Amino acid sequence: MRAMQLLVEYADAEVEGLVEDGENKLEPIEITLRYNQIKRILGCEISPERCINILENLGFKKLGGNEAAAKFLVPSFRAYDVTREIDLIEEIARINGYDKIAPTLPNKSQTPTITLAEKVIKKVHESMLSAGLNEIQTSSLIGKPLLDKFKIPYDDINAVKVANAASEDYSMLRQTLAASVLSCMKYNFDNGQKNFWAYEIGRTYLKVAEADEKSSGVKETLVLEGILTGEVQNSKWQIKTNTDFFTVKGIVESLFNELDVTRRIKIVPIQETELAQTHKIFHPYKTAVILLLGKKPQPIGYFGQLHPTLQDKLKLNQDAFLFKVDLDQIISAVKESVPRFKHLPQYPEVRRDLAFIINDNVSSEEIQRVIKGAVKQNIYKGSEIFDVYQGEHVEEGFKSVAFRIKMQDENATLTDEIIDQQMTSVREKLQKTYAQITFRE
Numbered sequence: 452m453r454a455m456q457l458l459v460e461y462a463d464a465e466v467e468g469l470v471e472d473g474e475n476k477l478e479p480i481e482i483t484l485r486y487n488q489i490k491r492i493l494g495c496e497i498s499p500e501r502c503i504n505i506l507e508n509l510g511f512k513k514l515g516g517n518e519a520a521a522k523f524l525v526p527s528f529r530a531y532d533v534t535r536e537i538d539l540i541e542e543i544a545r546i547n548g549y550d551k552i553a554p555t556l557p558n559k560s561q562t563p564t565i566t567l568a569e570k571v572i573k574k575v576h577e578s579m580l581s582a583g584l585n586e587i588q589t590s591s592l593i594g595k596p597l598l599d600k601f602k603i604p605y606d607d608i609n610a611v612k613v614a615n616a617a618s619e620d621y622s623m624l625r626q627t628l629a630a631s632v633l634s635c636m637k638y639n640f641d642n643g644q645k646n647f648w649a650y651e652i653g654r655t656y657l658k659v660a661e662a663d664e665k666s667s668g669v670k671e672t673l674v675l676e677g678i679l680t681g682e683v684q685n686s687k688w689q690i691k692t693n694t695d696f697f698t699v700k701g702i703v704e705s706l707f708n709e710l711d712v713t714r715r716i717k718i719v720p721i722q723e724t725e726l727a728q729t730h731k732i733f734h735p736y737k738t739a740v741i742l743l744l745g746k747k748p749q750p751i752g753y754f755g756q757l758h759p760t761l762q763d764k765l766k767l768n769q770d771a772f773l774f775k776v777d778l779d780q781i782i783s784a785v786k787e788s789v790p791r792f793k794h795l796p797q798y799p800e801v802r803r804d805l806a807f808i809i810n811d812n813v814s815s816e817e818i819q820r821v822i823k824g825a826v827k828q829n830i831y832k833g834s835e836i837f838d839v840y841q842g843e844h845v846e847e848g849f850k851s852v853a854f855r856i857k858m859q860d861e862n863a864t865l866t867d868e869i870i871d872q873q874m875t876s877v878r879e880k881l882q883k884t885y886a887q888i889t890f891r892e
Contacts, residue, residue: 477527483536511525579706594622610624611624647679651675726740730753732773734759805878830859
């Protein structure tokens with residue numbers, strides 16, 4: 452009707468008749484405007500007469516009112532954008548003039564709070580940058596050609612697809628960041644940048660349910676993904692060392708140490724998990740899975756070397772390593788605590804080395820747990836492996852390892868007698884746990 456009215460008034464149109472089709476399901480909307488709310492929200496005085504005049508000129512019909520408030524009927528052509536009292540106040544402010552609203556400052560100031568997630572993400576950035584990686588940002592849209600190029604599996608049924616994609620390369624929201632970081636590495640490698648260390652923090656998307664009024668039905672996961680290839684130190688004045696599996700392992704472990712979640716993390720070979728069948732882009736014997744310990748250990752990431760077949764396909768003449776960490780899971784494992792200071796110990800720390808030959812299948816983490824359980828907890832300050840040897844004089848299937856055990860009593864100097872007792876306890880505990888073990892002098 453409004454369109455016809457405008458045509459008659461301004462285009463000399465003549466109305467021959469009206470034809471009504473379909474059903475008008477719009478319910479009449481009645482909104483009560485309280486005059487005191489105008490001053491509270493806008494901070495300026497506008498007379499009731501002025502408010503009524505503005506709204507009536509915009510097509511709103513006054514149904515009744517008094518000195519405190521008035522009720523208005525919303526015209527049908529504004530039924531979709533004017534549904535509340537605040538919408539009427541917005542119309543009044545727009546016509547009356549924004550320049551008449553005096554600028555004011557809030558009465559109270561509140562200190563902004565930093566969430567745990569923000570603190571964790573900041574630490575992740577600091578850890579990655581200090582390790583020598585550069586941050587990259589790629590598009591959340593991805594396509595089947597890029598995924599197929601790197602042989603990355605994806606769930607086509609539960610993919611969040613774009614209705615009118617500009618091209619096949621941007622047809623869905625990404626389910627992994629692996630293809631994006633690999634594409635950046637390949638582009639730099641092809642353009643002569645052989646040393647490429649980079650990481651990205653972004654979200655992945657997976658459709659888990661149908662969308663409704665309360666939920667989009669899409670699961671978003673915050674993920675850290677990184678790629679490393681080339682030399683560890685790109686300098687002509689230093690010995691050239693190529694990136695290897697243990698370089699990536701050190702970066703990942705350093706991150707967990709910075710976030711103080713090392714005790715909740717376990718790293719296992721990929722052959723011991725079900726992921727060996729789905730993660731075929733990785734080298735079968737140079738890949739590890741990151742588990743978050745709990746009632747049921749959950750895989751939260753991986754790191755490893757790209758499969759030689761994929762490297763040949765991409766025409767890479769050097770090894771490349773990929774890693775991923777589920778940051779949502781890490782954030783849930785981080786415990787926020789207030790730093791506490793304590794006095795510096797007055798008594799010296801004691802270190803003792805212990806070397807032995809043990810089965811090659813036993814990991815250093817398992818040995819460290821046994822050592823920790825054998826030493827009194829009030830004097831145990833940790834242990835670390837500093838030597839591994841396999842070769843001549845060591846039987847096949849075994850390895851020679853050496854651990855450095857640190858002990859310290861904050862209240863007294865440790866005597867030789869106490870130290871010898873603790874080292875004897877460690878030997879007995881290891882002998883009891885691992886039958887095939889031989890101690891070396």
